[in-house]
Amino acid sequence: MINEIGVDPGIDHLSAMRVLDKIREEGGKMLIFESFTGGLVAPESDDNPWNYKFSWNPRNVVLAGAGGAVKFIQEGQYKYIPYHQLFRRTELVNIEGYGRFEGYANRDSLKYRDVYGLKDIPTIYRGTFRRPGFCRAWDVFVKLGMTDDSYVLEDSEDMTYRQFTNTFLAYNPNDSVELKLMHYLSIPQDSELMDKLSWIGLFDDVKIGLKKATPAQVLQHILEQKWTLKEDDKDMIVMYHKFGYEKEGKQKMIESSMVTLGQNSEQTAMARTVGLPVGIATRLILKGTINTPGVQIPITKEIYEPMLAELEEHGICFNEREISYQGY
Structure with a gap:
């Protein structure tokens, strides 16, 4: 064998x-x-x-x-x-x-x-x-805690992608989610890193729709919407x-x-x-x-x-x- x-x-x-x-x-x-x-x-x-x-x-x-x-x-x-x-x-x-x-x-x-x-x-x-x-962009998920699979998010089914991102950031009624994230991780506003995070959907008002999901499960769900191979796509x-x-x-x-x-x-x-x-x-x-x-x-x-x-x-x-x- x-x-x-x-x-x-x-x-x-x-x-x-x-x-x-x-x-x-x-x-x-x-x-x-x-x-x-x-x-x-x-x-x-x-x-x-x-x-x-x-x-x-x-x-x-x-x-x-x-x-x-x-x-x-x-x-x-x-x-x-x-x-x-x-x-x-x-x-x-x-x-x-x-x-x-x-x-x-x-x-x-x-x-x-x-x-x-x-x-x-x-x-x-x-x-x-x-x-x-x-890897630099993936490190954002790690630093925020989005890859954690050890606990379940409350009301994850009704949460949006944007709210999911906001749960890992400090409360501030005057700053946007984007601004809080940039301040927290010292990311320049015109950085390609922000382009990656925006493109993947972290700031979208789209419902997650997953019951009793861990942060890692929510992140996987978000990524699958953008990273799934199309019918004629080729991998390597x-x-x-x-x-x-x-x-x-x-x-x-x-x-x-x-x-x-x-x-x-x-x-x-x-x-x-x-x-x-x-x-x-x-x-x-x-x-x-x-x-x-x-x-x-x-x-x-x-x-x-x-x-x-x-x-x-x-x-x-x-x-x-x-x-x-x-x-x-």
């Missing part, structure tokens, strides 16, 4: 281990491993100021990062980012042909040291991709790994990236990258190509070589190239 065999975790394991094993087989010592995955909207369907639409469970998007402090190690120093700071600590990555992405840290990166055989690595960091500017999966290592006294670096696009709102890249690995793994087990007994995750050559080869036949390909070493 193979677990963790979707896109992330799944394809990330396969693609990372292929490069890691090659580096180690050639005598390299790992110094840096970074890995990012993002489920986003394809460029041709990107028609909103957030540069984002749902292609996965919206609830998981709303609650992302809320499970506690994320953990990673950087240059030998353990790092922890609490939830209220998570979306202000991002990294920028450029993917050739697709532009820039920003990544925020994802859960506990430290556990992958044992999984990938990187026990003594000085830097390991796993994250999630969004387009630049998304972006995956990126960076491997820094030392070999024969020289520091080297490899980056590996994969971008795949969906066909429409039903035949999505998300569905394909989650579903195909499961089907391929099942067939390889039945054929006897994969025959290691017990419960496995896809980190051995017996598993990743045939699976990556078949994924390439379906257009899910990784571009691996050497780049100049970039430390911290």
Whole structure:
């Protein structure tokens, strides 16, 4: 049986281990491993100021990062980012042909040291991709408390989006909801951030219509009105790994990236990258190509070589190239 065999975790394991094993087989010592995955909207369907639409469970998007402090190690120093700071600590990555992405840290990166055989690595960091500017705007929801799923709002059914936003702001009979929010979070009036918040509907006089809803459920409802894929919209999966290592006294670096696009709102890249690995793994087990007994995750050559080869036949390909070493 193979677990963790979707896109992330799944394809990330396969693609990372292929490069890691090659580096180690050639005598390299790992110094840096970074890995990012993002489920986003394809460029041709990107028609909103957030540069984002749902292609996965919206609830998981709303609650992302809320499970506690994320953990990673950087240059030998353990790092922890609490939830209220998570979306202000991002990294920028450029993917050739697709532009820039920003990544925020994802859960506990430290556990992958044992999984990938990187026990003594000085830097390991796993994250999630969004387009630049998304995380700064999402941080507004976090700071206001809109992503909280621990309590129920009174009279949420009859509340409007505007009233929902106002519940998190101090009382002032003379200031508008917009002005109070800008003052509270020090947002300039002409900021693109306010454009994002206005576009998503936070200040609209539209009834929520949800009974006994938590703030997170209300926020999800608001976002679903604007971030749901239209019939002909295409989504996009972006995956990126960076491997820094030392070999024969020289520091080297490899980056590996994969971008795949969906066909429409039903035949999505998300569905394909989650579903195909499961089907391929099942067939390889039945054929006897994969025959290691017990419960496995896809980190051995017996598993990743045939699976990556078949994924390439379906257009899910990784571009691996050497780049100049970039430390911290």
